[in-house]
Amino acid sequence: MRALLVLARHELRLLVSLALWVARRRHGTRDGGTAFGYARGQGPVMFGFAFVCVVESITMAVLLRDWPAVHRVVFMLDVYTVVLVVGMHAASVVRPHVLDAGSLHIRRAAHVDLRIPLEKVESVRRELRTTHERAEGELDVAIGAQTSVTLRLTEPVAHFTFLGRRRDVRLVRFHADDADRLVRAITLARSGPSALPSPLPDQPG
Secondary structure: OHHHHHHHHHHHHHHHHHHHHHOOOOOOOOOOOEEEOOOOOOHHHHHHHHHHHHHHHHHHHHHOOOOHHHHHHHHHHHHHHHHHHHHHHHHHHHOOEEEOOOEEEEEEOOOEEEEEEHHHEEEEEEEEEOOOOOOOOEEEEOEOOEEEEEEEEEEEEEEEOOOOOEEEEEEEEEOOOOHHHHHHHHHHHOOOHHHOOOOOOOOOO
């Protein structure tokens, strides 16, 4: 039952993200936070996947034309699948990483939102990695199988997996479209609130 509730909540977030995308708004940036996108490179892949789903839907419509009741059910499922695929990309656009005066929110679509207090950041550096091995105390938030920023912490922070299992992590790797700018912004933000960059307009990538 818990898994079903988690899935339902996740799908609701995807649908809300679609609405925000259409409205050209972002989530989590209203209180003065600065957004850093990460979805720039995945758009063509996601829309390619959606196109494949559309082709599959048309094929099934032809194959099931003699069974109208089954065709209607399959068609509705196919349409919903396309909506969810587009919603996943929309969530990546409207839920960017957010840096504010006291913390960094590391995100991936609608299923990762890790808050890291800036006082727990030991070091941050630009580091492009395309291979990742699971290790205790480490979290890889990859986009398109790559990460570009490595964040080392002075003490563990709690990360909760998609189904709610807790992991304590001291090293986080994640991707940002403009990794150099984000690294500079985190470094400046650790020096004091006055060093924070000005927030960007809410314009989806």
